Amino acid sequence: MKTRIIFLLTFLFAYYTSAQQKLVPLKIGDQIPDFKFSNVLNTEGEPIRISDYKGKILILDFWATWCAPCIASFPRLDSLDKAFGDQLAIIPATYEKVKPVENLFNRMESIKHIRKPMIVEDNILRSIFPHKILPHYVWIDQEGKVLAFTESSEVTTKNIQKILEDNNTSLNQKDMTYKTTILEKSYFNSEIIKPETLLFQSSIAGYTEGLLGAYKVHFDENKKVERIIVNNQGIIQLYKLAYGELNSTFSQNRLRIEVEHLDSIQFDGSGQKFIDWKKQGNAFCYELFLGEYFRDRAFEIMRDDLNRFFPQYKAQVIMEDIDIWALVITDEEKAAQLKTKRSESILKDSFSEFSMTNRKVSWLISILNIKYLQDLNATLVDKTGLKDNIDLLLQGNMTDIQSIRKALEPYGLDFIPQKEKVPVLLISDNLNRIPTSL
Structure with missing residues (x-):
């Protein structure tokens, strides 16, 4: 009996190993084996086989929930599927499990109405x-032979x-060797892509x-x-730059944060504790390089x-409608x-003096909004209407609005409290996002 069990286990192992060895990559013109798939949605538990689709054009759509x-593309592909009967x-085929x-x-x-066979937990295909x-x-x-590997743009009526009318297979093939090789190399190390052809490049890193x-x-x-x-800045600072476009600073009273886990986006401390918080995955380095064609869209690309x-x-x-201090x-x-009488452009500032x-x-x-009056309960807004460049020297406490008002008096300027409808940056949890895991 023991000998029989050993023989049976040896036979099963040999069969399993042999079956695994048959899973070699197929190329155009190869016959696809008549695989049977049991992990299939929307078939009431019934498995499907490749041979079930003999006589039809079969398109395997490899995808993932992320x-x-x-x-x-699902709604368009579902319409195509129905149109050709x-x-x-x-x-669709994915390596992911049933639940996600x-x-x-x-x-x-947009896709909940689609109820077609879908292969999940796939390791074979x-x-x-x-x-x-x-x-x-x-x-x-229709005979089970591999016709093509393509991108989405080729799946058209x-x-x-x-293909149905005259077996014309002049599709734009996806070059599986060329494209995957390029993905393994750094952009500038590529022998094919030249740096001077760069249109734009962006990257992000942690602290x-x-x-x-x-x-x-x-x-x-x-x-x-x-x-x-951008070096070692939090998410709020990144958004403020991207949406402010250097025209708006989004001071504290022009910022609305409505996220559940506030500590992952905002920290009220300073010093070493603040640096430690940044190191815990809460600060980022970002770089965007733009070719000439894209330079009018810099902040739009950053937002994307x-x-x-x-x-x-x-x-x-x-x-x-918020409280503001209007410069008038x-x-x-x-x-x-x-109005300036100088050709050179100079800017100097400190806690006790501002000159430009x-x-x-x-x-x-x-x-003043960014560096010295961040804690002010109202944002500063220019209402002077001055178009020309100016020369200005202010002496006093730059963290005190009343001290600044006094320093502005000799120049015929003043900050006046008002209410006004102004742009406010709202950062909230994205409730409509597609999660990467469920």
């Missing part, structure tokens, strides 16, 4: 059709019709030792944004990046004397 383009079958897939389809209005980019489409002809928490925006000769660099990097949050600018002209004659030469009034407003 792949937004995959999910966005018994001539076509599009079968079912949760996704039950939750999303992704072994014989290896790929590194999703979505990925494998075309199988026109292309399907061509980096040795870098001061700050940002800098570089401009080209036409005063367009060429590069944005933040949406991808932090899908758990949603940021938007809304209009609200109280003496036209004195204010007229502010040949600069816009907006520089005064921005620096």
Whole structure:
């Protein structure tokens, strides 16, 4: 009896090993084996086989719940599937388990009506059709032979019709060796892609030792944004820069934070405790480089990046009535004397003195809002209407609005408390996001 058991285990192991060895990658023209799949949704527990689709064009749609383009394509592909009836079958296949897939389809209005066979927990198909980019489409002809590997753009009514009518397989093939090799290399190390062809490049990293928490925006000769660099800043600071576009600073009373886990986005302390908080995954380094064509869209691209990097949050600018300190002209004659007579542009500031030469009034407003009056219960807004560059010297306590008002008096300027509808940055939890895991 013991000998029989050993023989049976040896036979099963040999059979299993042999079966595993058969899962070799297939190429165009190969016959796909008649695999049987038991992990299939929407078939009332019935398995499906490759042979079930003989006589039809079979398109295997490799996807995942974290792949937004995959999910966005489902309604279109479902319509194609129905339009061609018994001539076509599009079968989604994913390595993910049943629960996250079912949760996704039950939750999303745009796809919850789709009830077609879907292969889950797949290890077979992704072994014989290896790929590194999703979505990925494998075309199988009516006889079970591999026709093509393509991207989403090739799955069209026109292309399907061509294959049905005259077996025309002139699809734009996905080059599986070329594209995956490029993905393994650094962009600038590629022998094919040249740095001078770069249109834009962005990257993000976590907290980096040795870098001061700050940002800098570089401009080209036409005063367009060429590069944005942010070092060791929190998510709020990233959003403020992206949505403020250097025109709005979003001081404290122009910021609304409505997130459940506030400690992951905001820290009220300072010193070493603040640095420790940053190191705990709460600070980031970001860089954006733009080719000439994209420089008019710098902050739009940065906002898109933040949406991808932090899908758990949603940021938007809304209009609200809030308290402001409006910088106004109280003496036209004195204010007229502010117009610069200098060619050089200079800016100096400290807690006891602010001076600028040949600069816009907006520089005064921005620096006071950002550096010295962050805790003020109202934001500073320029209402002077001054268009020319000015020269200005203020001496006093730059953290005290009353001291600043006194220093402005000789220049015919003053800050007056008012209420006004102004842009406010709202950062909230993104309740509509597609989670990466469920």
